[in-house]
Amino acid sequence: MIVLKANQDKVLSALQSVAGIVERRHTLPILANVLIRKTGGQLQLTTSDLEIQIRTTAELGGDEGNFTTTIGARKLIDILRTMPADQTVSLESSASKLVLKGGKSRFTLQSLPAEDFPLVQEAANFGPVFSVPQKTLKDLLGQVSFAMAVHDIRYYLNGILFVAEGKQLSLVATDGHRLAFASATLDVEVPRQEVILPRKTVLEMQRLLSDAEGAIEMQFANNQAKFSFGGMEFVTKLVEGKFHDYNRVIPKNHKNSVTLGRAPLLASLQRTAILTSEKFKGVRLNLEPGTLRIASSNAEQEEAQDELDIDYGGDAIEIGFNVTYLIDALANMGQDMVKLDLADSNSSALFTIPDNASFKYVVMPMRI
Numbered sequence: 001m002i003v004l005k006a007n008q009d010k011v012l013s014a015l016q017s018v019a020g021i022v023e024r025r026h027t028l029p030i031l032a033n034v035l036i037r038k039t040g041g042q043l044q045l046t047t048s049d050l051e052i053q054i055r056t057t058a059e060l061g062g063d064e065g066n067f068t069t070t071i072g073a074r075k076l077i078d079i080l081r082t083m084p085a086d087q088t089v090s091l092e093s094s095a096s097k098l099v100l101k102g103g104k105s106r107f108t109l110q111s112l113p114a115e116d117f118p119l120v121q122e123a124a125n126f127g128p129v130f131s132v133p134q135k136t137l138k139d140l141l142g143q144v145s146f147a148m149a150v151h152d153i154r155y156y157l158n159g160i161l162f163v164a165e166g167k168q169l170s171l172v173a174t175d176g177h178r179l180a181f182a183s184a185t186l187d188v189e190v191p192r193q194e195v196i197l198p199r200k201t202v203l204e205m206q207r208l209l210s211d212a213e214g215a216i217e218m219q220f221a222n223n224q225a226k227f228s229f230g231g232m233e234f235v236t237k238l239v240e241g242k243f244h245d246y247n248r249v250i251p252k253n254h255k256n257s258v259t260l261g262r263a264p265l266l267a268s269l270q271r272t273a274i275l276t277s278e279k280f281k282g283v284r285l286n287l288e289p290g291t292l293r294i295a296s297s298n299a300e301q302e303e304a305q306d307e308l309d310i311d312y313g314g315d316a317i318e319i320g321f322n323v324t325y326l327i328d329a330l331a332n333m334g335q336d337m338v339k340l341d342l343a344d345s346n347s348s349a350l351f352t353i354p355d356n357a358s359f360k361y362v363v364m365p366m367r368i
Contacts, residue, residue, distance in 0.1 A: 001038075001067055003038055003043070003092065003098070004043055004060035005088065006062075008083045008087045009086070010058075014043075014060065015045065015073065015080070019034065019077055021054060022034070022047050024074060028050075031048060032072055032073065032074065033071055033112055034046065034047050034072075034073040034076070035069075035119075036069050038068070040065070041062075042059065043062070045058065046117075048120055049200075051200075051236065052200065053120040054235075055232065055233045057231050068114035069111045070111060070112045071109055072109065076100070079107055084103075087102050089101065093111075094108075096110070127219060129219050130169075130186055130187075130188055130217070131218065132215065132216060133216075134212065135209075137184075138209040138210070139182075140183075141171065143171075143332055144160060144172065145160065145173060145206065147174055147180035148160060148173045148199055149175035149176065154241075155239060156240075157174060158199045159239045161196050162193075162197060162220070162225075165191075167186045167187075168186065169186055177322070177363070179250070179362040180360075181360040181362075182358060182359050182360075195238045197239070208232065209229070214230055216228070217229065223238055224238060225238055249362055250360055251341065251347065251349075254343045254347070255315075258292070258312040258339070259311070261338075262333060262336060262338045263336070265308065266327065266331060268306045269326050272294045273324075275296050275304040280322070282296065282366055283295065283323040284296070284319070285318070285319050285321065287312060287342065289316075290312060291312075292307070292308045317344060318345055319344075320345075320367060322363075329363070330351075335356075337353070338351055346365060351363070
């Protein structure tokens with residue numbers, strides 16, 4: 001049976017959309033495979049790592065009929081990548097093997113039985129479906145994902161908190177030294193739901209979401225989240241644990257604030273970061289009426305200093321930060337202006353977008 005017959009670019013893009021979660025080495029060899037299910041003229045591709053499952057449906061030609069098998073996902077992608085984009089490729093079943101043909105090339109690949117493929121058991125009690133434009137969710141993830149922890153023993157920090165309530169969807173990420181918050185408006189009212197998406201899920205979602213028109217539908221259960229968009233279905237386990245009350249971390253009523261250009265501040269920080277010490281990455285910010293001075297030094301006793309003219313008339317403050325935390329936030333914002341609120345040299349700083357409550361970034365100071 002000819003399982004599929006289509007242009008290389010079409011087949012490759014369908015495979016790549018599901019193959020991001022496939023681990024090259026896994027205790028279960030079949031998880032290195034993609035499950036191919038043909039029903040009539042429709043082809044379904046499914047991958048899983050036992051915690052995340054991604055499925056896409058595509059029209060890729062071939063014979064009509066019912067057929068299921070599994071085949072090594074990475075190997076198939078590696079072979080397809082070496083073929084011209086406009087070449088017609090076909091995948092045919094023969095005994096327990098699959099034959100991939102393109103031009104004068106022919107590859108005979110081993111398959112494993114479809115019934116051995118461990119599909120993720122979907123939760124029975126998903127909450128109400130709600131949706132946002134794909135681009136909105138992609139932007140929200142971009143605004144907060146850099147603040148996720150990596151391999152923290154407080155495992156609930158290795159991901160992003162999703163809070164849906166009323167007509168608002170809020171995303172929060174923190175690693176204990178900084179916190180990023182971003183929110184968007186929903187079309188429908190939803191009851192309060194709070195879930196923590198794992199880091200791997202977040203990175204995969206960022207890879208798959210596009211700026212194209214079209215909505216992404218979401219549903220949350222106690223231990224699972226489900227996303228549907230662009231012919232794809234994405235089911236993931238959630239991180240168990242309780243996220244701390246992020247509202248208590250976001251400073252209120254800091255008495256000193258300054259609004260300045262995001263790009264000049266980012267460029268200044270990138271310059272002074274060059275001479276920070278490898279280990280501490282610390283920069284000093286001196287805020288005085290009319291001037292912001294940024295300075296750094298390192299173990300070789302090299303120093304950098306930069307100045308920005310600002311519209312500021314508050315207290316003189318000297319405060320230290322890990323420069324990476326500031327650069328991460330500014331590099332992931334698209335706005336021209338940024339507002340910085342400070343209390344003193346020992347309190348956390350708050351970065352926001354002027355006249356826009358949808359983004360907040362809190363960063364702890366460091367002693368320098």
